Amino acid sequence: MPRVTRSCKTKTDTKENLAEPKKLTPKKRKSPEKSNSENSSSPKSACSNSLSPFRDQFASKLMLDTPECNKFRSARRALADNSDFNLPGREKEFEELSEYLNDIISREAYGSLYISGAPGTGKTATLLKIISMEKFMTKLSIGYVNCTSISTIGSIYKRICNELNLKLKSGSSEKDCLAALEHYLSSKHKMTLIILDEMDQLCSTGKKQDILYHIFELPAIPKSKLILVGIANALDLTDRLLVRLQSKCELKPKVMHFSAYTKAQIVEIFKNRFEESGVSDLFPPAAIQLLAAKVSAVSGDIRRALSIGKRVIELAELEKKKKCTKIDLSKLETLIEVDEKPPVEEPKVQLKEVVTVLNTVYGNAQTLSYDVDDSFPLLQKLLICTLLLIIKHDKNKNITVGRLHDVYKKVCKNRNINSIDLSEFLNLCLLVETHGIVRLTKKKEPRFHQVQLQWDEDEVYSALKDKQMITNVLNDKHLLSR
Secondary structure: OHHHHHHHHHHHHHHHHHHHHHHHOHHHHHHHHHHHHHHHHOHHHHHHHHOHHHHHHHHHHOOOOOHHHHHHHHHHHHOOOOOOOOOOOOHHHHHHHHHHHHHHHHHOOOEEEEEEEOOOOOHHHHHHHHHOOHHHHOOOEEEEEEHHHOOOHHHHHHHHHHHOOOOOOOOOOHHHHHHHHHHHHHOOOOOEEEEEEOHHHHOOOOHHHHHHHHHHHHHHOOOOOEEEEEEEOOOOHHHHHOHHHHOOOOOOOEEEEEOOOOHHHHHHHHHHHHHHHOOOOOOOHHHHHHHHHHHHHHOOOHHHHHHHHHHHHHHHHHHHHHHHHOOOHHHHHHHHHHOOOOOOOOOOOOHHHHHHHHHHHHOHHHOOOOOOOOOOOHHHHHHHHHHHHHHHHOOOOOOEHHHHHHHHHHHHHHOOOOOOOHHHHHHHHHHHHHOOOEEEEOOOOHHHOEEEEOOOHHHHHHHHOOHHHHHHHHOOHHHHOO
16 A cells, blocks of 8 residues: 555656646746757758858868869979970970980990089980980980989999999999999990089099099090080089090080070970960969069079979969858858859969069069069179170270170179179070170180170160169279279
């Protein structure tokens, strides 16, 4: 009986407990049910509560596999510094190098070649493109050495032997490696091509200079079928440091110079690469023109131009992703419901992005505006002013690149400006020539090229937009003394 009574009491209590909440607090019972039903029927509320913290991540992922992102990736690959693309602007050099190698190979003779030019002018890229052709690969045993990677100058012989797969005893000395190399060249062997890139790293005094002489004397070893190619920046390296070679015709290397890239050539390279990669609409012509104008005016370095181009594309892609993450939440929720991606505008590089990168690379001293700056850089202005100084006050009006360079160095020193060597100065002259201000008449030796002013003085004043500088330089008559 007690159990029955307890059971009844429990039943009664339970009914009362269930009835009381319904009567006293109906909203508390109804509110959760209503809330649950609303959540299940309204994706917007659910999205607001659960997806809001991850909105930016989700929005950014919406672009990962879009054609726009693929286009940015393709553009970056197009500007990669490799030999998979053609070499616009170097057709003449390509032809000359090919003919030189073909001639020596057909005669099974020997020869040496020195290629000079400022950094980024396509020296190594052109040569490597040629020797990658099947007709050269099959006929030549090729050894390539970048001299910047050599720890000691004397180890150059060992590196060459390793490149040619010559057998050396362990612990071979410098003399042993040279002897092995000479033995290989004096015995029966396949036509051999040795490329010494950045060869100016081997240039110094004393013993180190003797090593350079030994290397250039290797092709003349009896029975040798060696083609030696040295690549460096200095224009007159062989004239300054290898004087003994000039007196022996069989040892004197053929000299070939690569000029800095002009604005038109840089534009052509960019357009060519973008067209081959199918992204020619990503980089507007005005943006390419601005980039090419700046790089050609400063250095004409195509590697620098390609690097800047990649940075511009990365900046444009970053800006595009920032816009994507700013999608309105309500729109994003709607897109999630219908499983669609947001509409994306056609990606394009903006002029302001080119300007931003150029100002970062070249610093505030050469800050650009959004418009293409047609004025001349300081070094080009000084070159033109120096030419005017010689024309107006020097008796000898037959002006060579060498003479102009000598006076130019004095003008720069007088203004506490770092001068440039003859190789860079020749590139500077060629850049000024592209503007039509001067004309170079080429001679056998670059230092003897004739320089002629094509504009009159009034046109020069108008173009340089710096009358004070012209006046100051023209007053430096004492700098003309030899």
